[in-house]
Amino acid sequence: NAGVTQTPKFQVLKTGQSMTLQCAQDMNHEYMSWYRQDPGMGLRLIHYSVGAGITDQGEVPNGYNVSRSTTEDFPLRLLSAAPSQTSVYFCASRPRGGSGANVLTFGAGSRLTVL
Amino acid sequence: EDQVTQSPEALRLQEGESSSLNCSYTVSGLRGLFWYRQDPGKGPEFLFTLYSAGEEKEKERLKATLTKKESFLHITAPKPEDSATYLCAVPKGSARQLTFGSGTQLTVLP
Numbered sequence: 001n002a003g004v005t006q007t008p009k010f011q012v013l014k015t016g017q018s019m020t021l022q023c024a025q026d027m028n029h030e031y032m033s034w035y036r037q038d039p040g041m042g043l044r045l046i047h048y049s050v051g052a053g054i055t056d057q058g059e060v061p062n063g064y065n066v067s068r069s070t071t072e073d074f075p076l077r078l079l080s081a082a083p084s085q086t087s088v089y090f091c092a093s094r095p096r097g098g099s100g101a102n103v104l105t106f107g108a109g110s111r112l113t114v115l
Numbered sequence: 116e117d118q119v120t121q122s123p124e125a126l127r128l129q130e131g132e133s134s135s136l137n138c139s140y141t142v143s144g145l146r147g148l149f150w151y152r153q154d155p156g157k158g159p160e161f162l163f164t165l166y167s168a169g170e171e172k173e174k175e176r177l178k179a180t181l182t183k184k185e186s187f188l189h190i191t192a193p194k195p196e197d198s199a200t201y202l203c204a205v206p207k208g209s210a211r212q213l214t215f216g217s218g219t220q221l222t223v224l225p
Contacts, residue, residue: 004158033212040124042202042217043159050210058212090158102147102206104213106158 002026006091006107013081013114021076021110023091030096032074033104036060036087043090049074050096081114088112118142119205121216128223131192136219138203139185146211148186150179151202153218159202193223 007022025032033048035058045058049068063085065077074093078085088111092104118141128134140148147166151159163172165181172179176197178189188201200220204213 031210035215040217043204043215045212045214048210048212056210059214092158102149102211102213103161103164104159106160108158109156 004091004093004105004107006089006110008110009108010111011113013078013112015082015114017081019078019081021078021089021091021112023074023076023107024072025074025091025093025105026072027093027095027105028071029093029105030071032068032091032093033058034064034066034074034076035090035092037090037109038087046076046089078112081112083114086112086114119203119214119216121201121203121219123219124217125220126222128190128193128221130194130223130225133189133191133193135190136188136201136221137185138188138216140203140205141184142205142207146206148181149204149206149213150186150188151204151215153200153202155199162201190221193221195223195225197221198223 004025030051034046035043037043044060047066049055055066088109090109091107094104120139122137147164150162153159163179168183170181176191180187200218202218204215
């Protein structure tokens, strides 16, 4: 089925470890983004990309890196995990224009715990 | 600064008891207001987009309305399957990235 696929669904890390959350979409969407969701704080934008080779920072980018080498993939890298990065992470995508512009399609989420 | 505020944080209703959720926003040059539904353990799912004051959209028991300062999500005769967190969002910035409110957690009791 077409959509946004995130892996892994669950991950436990120790402080200082690094890891990559994977995100892939098969809808040929130009725009992709990463959000984190914490209780009482809603969804906050980490990084986003408007196309292959183009990325930009969102509201809470510190401690995270992204790259966009293909239209389909948008991995999120945690360089040195901290307990404050314990959260649920959502990847989302949308087309650049047309009737679906601005309508984000979300993945199922990745729950990360940093000890 | 652009802000999106939702109220109440949580709402418990009896089945059939109609109510409304509120989303107030302070955005210069609104380019749409979006409503999403999120079930536990899942990603948000798109419900509606509203673009201008006075606009209304309906889907089953849900109706979304928009004024110049806020949007309402009216739930008529809700059922337990309507239980979810409802999120509103507005686009900001040159790439129109969505800024979300913190959501209203709706519980409909049978």
